Amino acid sequence: MASIQGRRPPVMADVAREAGVSHQTVSRVLNEHPNVRGETRTRVLEAIDKLGYRRNLVARALVTRHSRTLGVVSFDTTLYGPASTVYGIEQAARAAGYFVSIVSLKSIDRSGVRDALDYLADQGVDGIVVVAPQRSAAQALADLPLDIPAVAVEGGEAGDVPVVCVDQVEGGRLATEHLLSLGHETVWHVSGPSDWLEAEGRVAGWRAALEAAGRETPEPLAGDWSPRSGYEAGRRLAAMRDVSAVFVANDQMALGVLRAFTEQGVRVPGQVSVVGFDDIPESEFFSPPLTTVRQDFGAVGRHSIGMLLRQIEGGGEHERLVVPPAFVRRASTAPR
């Protein structure tokens, strides 16, 4: 009978007493050590069950120096991309038996990233995933002599840190080539913020496709990912002549562009074809349904955790994993 002294939760010693063994044997049962007699094991398990014992992971972490917790540093987890990536990371980490501690940054400057990393290091995380879509974040990561295993997502060149990313250049190329193949003379571009690596990659892919086809490259219009910035770019494009195809760097801005075109009486895809990027769940139901480039955020999350765990457990080669994007044809594009 377990003495009912206070409400203190049972510890290993209590289980040991109950089962008539030493605390170390209990520990062995818990850690599935092979050398425990079957009968002893069941006796211990019964005692555990009877007392409702739960192992104290904090004490365990103190002695093993492993918390089985991974840290995630991200930026604006309200956006679809980061949210989906973090979701994928969390699922993969939990499947591998790790907890996930998250830090969402507001501004993503060098010191912000540094603080977040310090904060997580203090907590004793075993590894860190940094969703570092901005150049500055990636740089901060590269500068930091981190003594904890880390992986960057969308990190460009992140120093010695392994990187998982979607092939943005390829995505930009796919979008642009599609428009060219429809017979458009050239393709305009509404870009993301210039310090975002993803934005830069998409611009590069767009430019490469145009140059490969020997077309002139118009000046890109800069947006900030928001629908409003897309709307403003759309108004400017609507006022121009000779615009027949636009590649917009994400679906939200594309929505703004579509809105502006609608207001100005520019028909899509009748007069102008539009391609977006991301394939958010809404895109299929825009007016018209948006042709876009899909990113598999779930895969990115899973791969980043896979890489991180490999680094924690074994040796860490400097890997770089690129996830291919997928082109999704819908109704916002048509032949010239």
Add this chain to the structure above:
Amino acid sequence: MASIQGRRPPVMADVAREAGVSHQTVSRVLNEHPNVRGETRTRVLEAIDKLGYRRNLVARALVTRHSRTLGVVSFDTTLYGPASTVYGIEQAARAAGYFVSIVSLKSIDRSGVRDALDYLADQGVDGIVVVAPQRSAAQALADLPLDIPAVAVEGGEAGDVPVVCVDQVEGGRLATEHLLSLGHETVWHVSGPSDWLEAEGRVAGWRAALEAAGRETPEPLAGDWSPRSGYEAGRRLAAMRDVSAVFVANDQMALGVLRAFTEQGVRVPGQVSVVGFDDIPESEFFSPPLTTVRQDFGAVGRHSIGMLLRQIEGGGEHERLVVPPAFVRRASTAPR
């Protein structure tokens, strides 16, 4: 001079030796205990700085029995609402000096919630926020005799657990009354999944408004929050006569409805007025820009953490905090 023996990070005893005091004095300095002589304090701080000492939070948690970590259980953090709520929670928690450990559920049945809570309890979190938008999740929470402070977000009646939620009934009423005030005879409704408390509250508000005005209540069309389900509901509505006003339970479904109407040649707001719910960033740029009801997810997150901390630190009264929704008039509604 700190002896360079191995790469072991310095511990309190190292700092103590360096500063010529006992480790307990170092602890006192770190915890801002008042009774430490100024000169001693600076000596300790200098030693800390020199050695690059960082306190081991795991060891601290072991003895204090407080991890300064809060757990968050959520469902599909890819959706705008949950993502924004979790973001608000994380910001508020970190501002209060707490870490946030997150668990995203795929399916949200009783056992899933139970497992998540166990999982977090094992980790030794000081408190838990459950984003429990579904009836089943709220019930699971009510059933669980939790010995850890907890708060439910959107939890309806969650047993003894305090709740923070947006006034969904009021939101539904606002949307419906707006449409009635424009002269529409009655208002149709595309609802969310029936086991979601939010969906239920919006239905209740819609029904209450209609009944208060003495109008007949059409059969609601059931959706699942996705744009596609809204699209399907929209096609059915477009085929009906006498539909002049629709209240859709979220903005994503409203987008689907708009799409279906566009396809079927139903003009919005010319022939039919549409109101959504949530005010996602995209809504303003739908065609037409969507009249909707805004939920302040950030406030919900902040309040939930506030309540949780109050419960952790002091006594926990069974509170229930209701955040009011805000009506946002745009171009998708017009007088009959």
Add this chain to the structure above:
DNA sequence: GGGAAGACTGTGAACGTTAACAACCAGTCT
């Protein structure tokens, strides 16, 4: 039957911090 290998179990000491208590010092009160 003696010894060795191997399975199983127990004992003590970490891990790095905070809590509890005791000790010392100076100043103040009686």
Add this chain to the structure above:
DNA sequence: AGACTGGTTGTTAACGTTCACAGTCTTCCC
């Protein structure tokens, strides 16, 4: 002067686990 206060510091013992090592008990072989 002696007792008492209160600020300041040090000593020892937790917290609950795992690790290293030392046992004990089989079993098997020569």
